[in-house]
Amino acid sequence: MESSVQGKVPGRFLNLADLVVNWSRKYSLWPMFFGLSCCFVEEATAFTARYDLARFGAEVLRASPRQADLLIVSGTVFKKIAPVVLRLYEQMPEPKWVISMGSCSNSGGMYDVYSVVQGVDQIIPVDVYVPGCPPRPEAVLEGLVILQDKIVSTEKPSRKIFHMEGGTQGTDRPVLENGVTKSADPRGPGYEGLEIRGTSVSPGWPQHWGSRSDIMWTPPARRIQLSSGDQSIGAVLKERFGDRVRQEAHTSDMLTFHIEQDSLKEVLRFLKYESKPNYKRLDDLTAIDESARRERIWNKDFAGAITDAGEADAYAQMAKRPYPDFTVVYQLLSFDSASRLRIKSGLNGAYPATGSITDIWPSANWYEREVYDMFGIRFEGHPNLSRILMPQWWEGHPLRKGYPGRGTEMPPYTFADARARQPMDAREVAALDHKAPAGEREFFLNLGPHHTSTHGLLRCIAALDGEEIRELDLEIGYHHRAAEKLGERQTWHQYIPYTDRNDYLGGACNELSYVTAVETLADIRVPERAQAIRVMLAELYRLSNHLVYFGTFGQDLGAMTPNFYTFAEREMVLDIVELITGGRLHPEYLRLGGVAADLPEGWKHAVDNLVAIFPRRLREYEKLLGKNPIFVARTKGLGPMSLEQAMDWGVSGANLRACGLEWDLRKKMPYSGYDNYEFEVPTATEGDCYARYQVRVEEMRQSIRIIEQAARNMPSGRHVTDDYRYSIPNRNEMLRDIETLIHHFINVTRGMKIPRGEAYAATEGPRGEHGYYAVSDGLGYAYRMRVRGPGFANVQTLPLLATGTSIADLIAIIGSIDIILPDIDR
Amino acid sequence: MQPISDGIMSPWEPGVFSLAVYSILVLAFITSQLFLAVWLGEKKWSVEKSRPYECGIIPTGSAYFRYPVPFYMVAIFFLIFDVEGAFIFAWALVYREVGWAGYLQMSFFIVLLLVGLFYIWKHGGLDWRVAYKERYPAGS
Numbered sequence: 001m002e003s004s005v006q007g008k009v010p011g012r013f014l015n016l017a018d019l020v021v022n023w024s025r026k027y028s029l030w031p032m033f034f035g036l037s038c039c040f041v042e043e044a045t046a047f048t049a050r051y052d053l054a055r056f057g058a059e060v061l062r063a064s065p066r067q068a069d070l071l072i073v074s075g076t077v078f079k080k081i082a083p084v085v086l087r088l089y090e091q092m093p094e095p096k097w098v099i100s101m102g103s104c105s106n107s108g109g110m111y112d113v114y115s116v117v118q119g120v121d122q123i124i125p126v127d128v129y130v131p132g133c134p135p136r137p138e139a140v141l142e143g144l145v146i147l148q149d150k151i152v153s154t155e156k157p158s159r160k161i162f163h164m165e166g167g168t169q170g171t172d173r174p175v176l177e178n179g180v181t182k183s184a185d186p187r188g189p190g191y192e193g194l195e196i197r198g199t200s201v202s203p204g205w206p207q208h209w210g211s212r213s214d215i216m217w218t219p220p221a222r223r224i225q226l227s228s229g230d231q232s233i234g235a236v237l238k239e240r241f242g243d244r245v246r247q248e249a250h251t252s253d254m255l256t257f258h259i260e261q262d263s264l265k266e267v268l269r270f271l272k273y274e275s276k277p278n279y280k281r282l283d284d285l286t287a288i289d290e291s292a293r294r295e296r297i298w299n300k301d302f303a304g305a306i307t308d309a310g311e312a313d314a315y316a317q318m319a320k321r322p323y324p325d326f327t328v329v330y331q332l333l334s335f336d337s338a339s340r341l342r343i344k345s346g347l348n349g350a351y352p353a354t355g356s357i358t359d360i361w362p363s364a365n366w367y368e369r370e371v372y373d374m375f376g377i378r379f380e381g382h383p384n385l386s387r388i389l390m391p392q393w394w395e396g397h398p399l400r401k402g403y404p405g406r407g408t409e410m411p412p413y414t415f416a417d418a419r420a421r422q423p424m425d426a427r428e429v430a431a432l433d434h435k436a437p438a439g440e441r442e443f444f445l446n447l448g449p450h451h452t453s454t455h456g457l458l459r460c461i462a463a464l465d466g467e468e469i470r471e472l473d474l475e476i477g478y479h480h481r482a483a484e485k486l487g488e489r490q491t492w493h494q495y496i497p498y499t500d501r502n503d504y505l506g507g508a509c510n511e512l513s514y515v516t517a518v519e520t521l522a523d524i525r526v527p528e529r530a531q532a533i534r535v536m537l538a539e540l541y542r543l544s545n546h547l548v549y550f551g552t553f554g555q556d557l558g559a560m561t562p563n564f565y566t567f568a569e570r571e572m573v574l575d576i577v578e579l580i581t582g583g584r585l586h587p588e589y590l591r592l593g594g595v596a597a598d599l600p601e602g603w604k605h606a607v608d609n610l611v612a613i614f615p616r617r618l619r620e621y622e623k624l625l626g627k628n629p630i631f632v633a634r635t636k637g638l639g640p641m642s643l644e645q646a647m648d649w650g651v652s653g654a655n656l657r658a659c660g661l662e663w664d665l666r667k668k669m670p671y672s673g674y675d676n677y678e679f680e681v682p683t684a685t686e687g688d689c690y691a692r693y694q695v696r697v698e699e700m701r702q703s704i705r706i707i708e709q710a711a712r713n714m715p716s717g718r719h720v721t722d723d724y725r726y727s728i729p730n731r732n733e734m735l736r737d738i739e740t741l742i743h744h745f746i747n748v749t750r751g752m753k754i755p756r757g758e759a760y761a762a763t764e765g766p767r768g769e770h771g772y773y774a775v776s777d778g779l780g781y782a783y784r785m786r787v788r789g790p791g792f793a794n795v796q797t798l799p800l801l802a803t804g805t806s807i808a809d810l811i812a813i814i815g816s817i818d819i820i821l822p823d824i825d826r
Numbered sequence: 827m828q829p830i831s832d833g834i835m836s837p838w839e840p841g842v843f844s845l846a847v848y849s850i851l852v853l854a855f856i857t858s859q860l861f862l863a864v865w866l867g868e869k870k871w872s873v874e875k876s877r878p879y880e881c882g883i884i885p886t887g888s889a890y891f892r893y894p895v896p897f898y899m900v901a902i903f904f905l906i907f908d909v910e911g912a913f914i915f916a917w918a919l920v921y922r923e924v925g926w927a928g929y930l931q932m933s934f935f936i937v938l939l940l941v942g943l944f945y946i947w948k949h950g951g952l953d954w955r956v957a958y959k960e961r962y963p964a965g966s
Contacts, residue, residue, distance in 0.1 A: 064879055084882035090874035094867065160868045169868065426886040443887055450882040459883070466894035 017158035025157075026148040027057035029097070032068035033452050034088060036075030037479060037822060038504035038585055039102035039134040041548075043074045046137035048567040056144050063452045065091040070147070071124075072140070076104035077117040079413055079421070080391045081457055081478045084449055086418040089124045095157065095170025099143045100126045103133045110497065112406045113482035114398055115390070119182065123418040125173040134585055178412035185408070213753040213779045216746075218725060221757030221776075222252040222523035229277070229337050230255040236275060241267060252521050252759040254331075256342040264345050265355050271332055271341070272360055279332035279341055280647045282357075284760075284771065284788045285367035287375045290323035292401040294777055324348050326377055329773075329786075330357075331760065335647065335661065338668040340760070347377060356382035363650040366796050374399035374484075384432050389477035389825055392424055398485055405485050423449075423475070426461045430473050442470050445807070449478045453556045453811045456821030458795070460810065467806045472799040479821035487774075487785020491751030492518060492592065493728065495785065499772075500586035502787055503823040505545040507577065508537040509765040511590035516671055517772035518592055521759035524726045528715040530594035531673040536607070536710040537577065537587065538672075538763070539703040543614075544573045545766035546700045549818050553693060554625050556815035557634050562625050569610075569617055576606045592752075593727035594720030607711045614704050622697055635689035639801035639813040642687060649800070650793035653768025654699060655817055657683045658691040665764040672763075676713075677706050689816035696818070726752055751780040760788075767818045768794055789823035897954035903946060910939055 035043060046053045053059050062068040065088045077085060089098065100120050103109030106129045108118035120126060127150060130143035159167025176182040183189035226234070233255060237245045244263040248256040259267050271279045324346030332341045347354055356379035357364045368379040369388040376397040379385055387394060396403050404410060426444035442463045448454040457478035463471040486498050499514040500507060512534055519526060526534075547566040554562035574584045580603055581587035581596070589596050625631055641651070643659040656663055664681040666674040682698030684691035721727050724743035734744045746752065756778040762771030768790025777783035794817055801817075802810045878885050917924070917932050924931075946952060 066879060087874050087877075088882050090872055091877070091879055094870055161866050163865075423883055425884070443891065446881045446883040446885070448881050459881075466896050468896075 014156075014158045014162075014164075017161070018156050021157050021161065022152045022155060025095075026151050029056075029058040029070045029144070029147070030060045030062050030068050031058055031070040031072050032065055032088065032092070033061040033063045034068075034071060034074070034450060036073065036077060036081065036085075036457065037104070037481075038501055039074035039105070041504060041585060042134045042137050043072055043101060043140050045567060045571075046140040048564055048571075050568070050571050051137040051141065053141065053144070056141065056148070058144055065089075066093065068092055069096045070099065071096065072099045072101050072143075073105045073120045073124075073126075074101040075134075076102075076109070076111055076479075076481060077120045077123075078115055078457075078478060078480060079117055079417075080115070080423070080480065081449060082117050082123055082413065082418045083422050084478075085120065086123050086415075088450060095160075097128075097147055097151075097171055098124055098126050099128045099130060099147060101130045101132075101140065101143065102135055103131060106131065108407055109133055111481055111486075112408055113485060114404065114407055114410060115480045115482050116407050117413045118178070118184070118407050119176070121173075121176045121182070122178055122413060123175065123415050125171045125175055127171050127173065136584065175415050177414070184412055211779055212750055216753045218522070218753055218755045218778075221521055221755040222759070223250045224252060224254075226255060227339065230339060230341075233275065233341065237267065237270075240270065251342075252523075252757050254340040254342055254760065256344065259343055259345050261345055261347070261354060264343070265357060265360070267343065268330065268332075268357055268360055277334045277336035277339075279334045281333040281335065281650050282330065282361040282363055282367070283333040283340060283650065283762075283769075284329070284331040284773065284786070285357075285364055285371065286329050286773070286786045287371045287377055287399075288327045288329065288775060288784045289325075289375060289399060289401045290327055291325055292777075293323045293783070294779075295323075325350075326352060326375060328354055328371070328377065331773075335663060342760070351376045351378065353378040353380050355380055356385075358382055361650070362648055363793055363796060366792065370792075373397065376400065386432050387477075389480040391421065391477070393421055398482065403485075405482070405489050423459070429461050429475050430463055430471065432473075447807070447810070449475075454814060455552065455819055458814075458819065458821055458824070460798070460814075462807065462810065464807070469802055469805055469807065469810060472802050472810070474795065474798060476795070476821075477825050479825040481822060481826065483787050483822075483826040484785050487782045487787075489781060491780050492754055492782070493747065493751060495782070496590065497586065497588045499787075500588055501822060502789065502826060503765060503767065503770065503791075503820055504585055505541075505548055505820055506766050506770070506823075507541040507544070507583075507585060508534070508581075508587050508590060509541050509763060509770060511587070512538050512672065513761060513763045513765065513770045514772045514774075515590050515592055516763060517759050517761035517774045518754060520761050521757055521774055521776060522592075522726055522754050524593045524723060525721055526594055526672070527718040527721060528673065529717045530719050530721075532710050532714050533580075533595050533599060533719065534590060534672050535674060535677070536707055536714075537580070537589065539706045539710070540573050540577055542703045542766045543700055543707070544570050544577075545818075546696050546703075547573070549696055550621065550625065553815040553818075554631070556811050557631055559625065559628070559631065562621060565617075565621060565624070569614065572610050572613075576603070576610060579603055579606055591720060591727055593723060594718070596720075596728075598719040599714070604711060604714075607707060611704055611708045611711070615701065618697070618700055618704075626693065626697065632690065634808075634812055635693060635816065637686075638689045638805065638809055639816065640686065640688045641797065641801060645797070645800065646687070649797045651768070651797060652790050652793065653765070653818075654695045655692055655768065655794055657681065658695045659687040660685040665762060665769060669762075671761070677709050679705050689812050692816045692818075726754075753778060753780055754782075760786075762788065765790060767791060767820065767823070770823070787823075787826050789826055791819050791821075791824035792826075795819050795824050899951055900954050903951060907939065907943070 045051060047059055047061065058070065069092060071089055071092065073085065089096070100106050104111055104116065105120045108116050110133065112118070117123065128143050128147045130139050132139050155169050156167045157169035159165065160169050174181065178184045185191050234247050237257065238247070241263060244260050245267060246258040248258065326347040328345050328347060330343040332343070334341070345354070354377065356368055358368065358381070365383070366388060368382050369385060371377050372379060372385050373387045373389050374397055386392065390398065426446055430444065442465050445462045445464050447460040447462060449457040449459045454460065459475040459478065461473040461475065462469045481501070483498060483502050487495050490498065496511055496514065499510040502510050547570040551563035551566040577587055578584055579600055581589035583589065641655070641659055643661055646656050646659045646661070660683055662681050662683050665671070667681055679702040682695050682702065684694050720730065724740055728747050729740045729744045734740045754776040756776055758773065758775040760771055760773040762769045769788070770790055771788035773786035773788065774782050775784040798813065798817070801813050805813070878889065913935065914932065917928065920928070
């Protein structure tokens with residue numbers, strides 16, 4: 001009798017305590033300020049006024065794991081970052097909870113690739129999964145509410161609190177093990193033993209023959225008429241270097257030369273310093289693994305390849321050894337003549353070597369490291385030839401044709417891997433870049449990969465002498481999503497959603513670069529209406545990106561308010577985007593030859609609303625930030641870049657224009673009908689942080705002008721080309737005639753074929769020149785898809801700008817150059 | 827100044843008993859707070875948790891070393907001028923009493939201070955990054 005009373009009283013007390021504790025916990029979850037990729041943008045949006053996460057008591061974003069009890073894993077978990085995710089989770093105090101946000105974090109999502117962990121639940125326990133790619137801010141709210149319910153309904157924390165036996169609190173789910181407690185099969189459990197559908201036609205090694213693309217006919221790739229300037233460059237090179245330089249007879253995009261290895265550097269030097277016009281910028285440097293070229297081994301004529309006798313001869317010549325093992329591709333740009341030039345040089349051998357050109361262009365440093373990392377090609381004379389995107393322990397070179405593309409084809413990434421595969425020690429990274437040993441007064445500070453001010457997974461390693469940055473090293477690759485490898489696997493249309501995610505704040509601007517490249521290659525004509533819609537969307541995204549820039553730059557310098565203001569207009573922009581495309585961050589709306597659907601009813605009204613209010617709001621914001629004495633004092637004169645440096649390092653976009661050069665692809669090499677719009681190209685001369693800020697603010701003003709013009713003069717007509725060979729037909733038309741139906745069926749299922757050839761196209765993205773280099777081998781997917789991200793070149797200048805400043809200045813500089821990691825690491 | 831008359835301020839009558847009670851209450855409150863904070867809740871120790879947090883990376887080297895403080899000169903100048911400022915505050919209290927003579931003396935004092943400040947300024951004493959720039963000339 002007595003014992004049962006004693007048993008009951010603490011029981012009742014404990015139940016009451018559970019109730020109180022759970023109630024308090026439910027409404028005071030503190031999430032960590034931790035983001036991996038696109039999803040975090042939506043997570044951060046959930047904190048702003050429109051979604052107002054504060055209503056649920058979880059608005060206190062903590063920058064340190066010590067003060068947080070909720071980890072929202074928002075975005076793609078990369079194998080390189082996974083040890084960091086695990087550490088952050090372990091450094092959080094008890095009790096703690098985990099929400100996995102977005103498809104990537106849940107299961108790898110659309111990134112079934114070598115660099116991505118196929119689900120964060122393989123390394124840390126997960127309480128709640130939020131589906132979506134990316135989930136909307138409302139989905140974050142729902143995830144939070146589900147977690148709150150879980151806390152209240154299942155947890156019994158008081159026994160743990162009072163050090164008694166039993167009780168539950170925090171995450172108690174187990175870490176899953178691939179193949180045991182979760183299925184490694186992308187199709188779900190139960191399919192083991194069945195070959196993945198499409199395996200027989202997927203690219204890679206060994207090659208599978210008999211692609212159905214071969215029975216499809218296409219016209220040959222586009223052929224351009226070279227300008228007189230380009231022709232004279234060809235003549236000059238011919239005269240000076242003779243047979244060592246071979247000009248490609250027909251190209252789809254720009255002047256192209258093949259150069260023998262021994263005279264490569266000589267020609268490049270000539271083009272940079274002596275030729276008229278001179279090619280001051282190394283636009284891009286990459287390589288192609290030619291080993292899986294079909295005519296190299298499979299010497300068979302196929303449709304669309306040969307059209308005249310002259311080429312047939314050349315083809316017969318090439319057929320003996322049509323391609324080298326690797327081709328290194330250098331792409332140069334001349335500011336004087338607004339033209340590009342491509343130089344290709346063949347390399348033979350399993351792990352061939354070529355000369356480094358870092359002594360001609362300093363920006364070649366990272367490009368060559370990337371080629372080494374991805375292909376295994378060595379560059380002799382390079383100061384620091386080490387891996388750049390993949391972690392140092394990585395085996396193999398992912399862009400070689402024999403390398404497996406899918407993450408599910410590789411051994412699953414486990415908890416033990418996340419323990420063992422630690423990021424490199426700061427001192428080692430610094431030692432790679434600098435031969436001189438660090439001085440005794442210096443110590444190393446890691447800023448990132450998890451830091452609120454690095455705007456993504458960037459790791460800055462500062463060798464500090466007191467407050468001063470003695471040397472700065474960057475370690476990138478924490479956000480390498482294998483965008484280029486995916487381009488070789490997905491069909492031409494399937495790749496469009498992946499381009500969105502390359503610069504996740506740039507949305508349609510990415511798609512525009514990609515479709516322009518493929519349209520250039522296959523000579524697809526885009527109706528005027530589609531062009532205007534594309535321009536309008538691209539400018540809307542530029543606006544949205546610059547608004548985020550404005551807010552986050554302010555926040556980096558300690559001003560919280562701008563963020564909350566600018567996200568309001570950003571929501572207006574995204575509402576318009578959503579009305580037109582159905583998506584927010586990732587519209588997936590552009591198609592080859594046009595756009596996915598015509599403009600919906602009511603679009604004009606929404607756009608007019610934005611155009612009407614925006615200029616006034618912008619003036620207000622400018623007063624708020626641009627005239628703020630603290631902001632001015634912290635940015636004026638800081639991190640100056642000279643025009644010469646900017647050209648040498650391949651800097652593009654607003655950062656280049658802030659150095660005084662009026663260089664905007666929309667004006668200089670117009671695409672998508674930009675020559676029909678009236679707008680100015682804002683520039684500044686100082687090249688410092690404040691100049692970079694000013695240029696972007698002015699760009700917003702110009703963007704709204706373009707949007708207004710596009711909306712006012714929106715042409716009527718088709719929204720997608722009627723050349724259905726290359727596009728997905730209109731549904732209405734598809735239902736009317738059998739031919740269109742066939743095109744629809746083919747292009748949706750196996751995908752259309754793009755003729756053999758190559759083309760590069762770049763557009764003026766929000767943060768610089770965003771280019772795609774599409775190489776086709778006449779199949780339903782690209783042979784090589786090179787993405788030239790503006791951030792890769794822009795961020796490489798960071799040590800140049802920040803050395804000698806302090807950590808606080810480094811934050812301001814990072815904020816001012818507007819970086820985003822997926823477009824740096826791709 | 828006027829002498830303080832009786833009745834303006836409360837009498838000084840220390841009550842030892844109430845002080846003791848108050849002290850005990852304060853101590854008891856603090857102890858209970860500290861005890862609850864230490865005792866309540868679940869604690870799990872792990873190597874990772876006890877590691878310093880540095881953006882998710884294992885830190886390099888120790889945090890205990892001779893940390894260079896290049897702005898110590900600025901700090902010292904601030905202290906010196908701050909103390910000198912105290913004289914000026916005192917002067918403000920007796921501004922009327924000391925009259926023009928005091929005004930001239932203080933002006934002289936302030937001018938001297940300003941001369942000192944300009945001297946330091948001219949010699950770069952306020953630019954605490956000079957030491958760094960000398961040690962690492964640009965382009966090194």
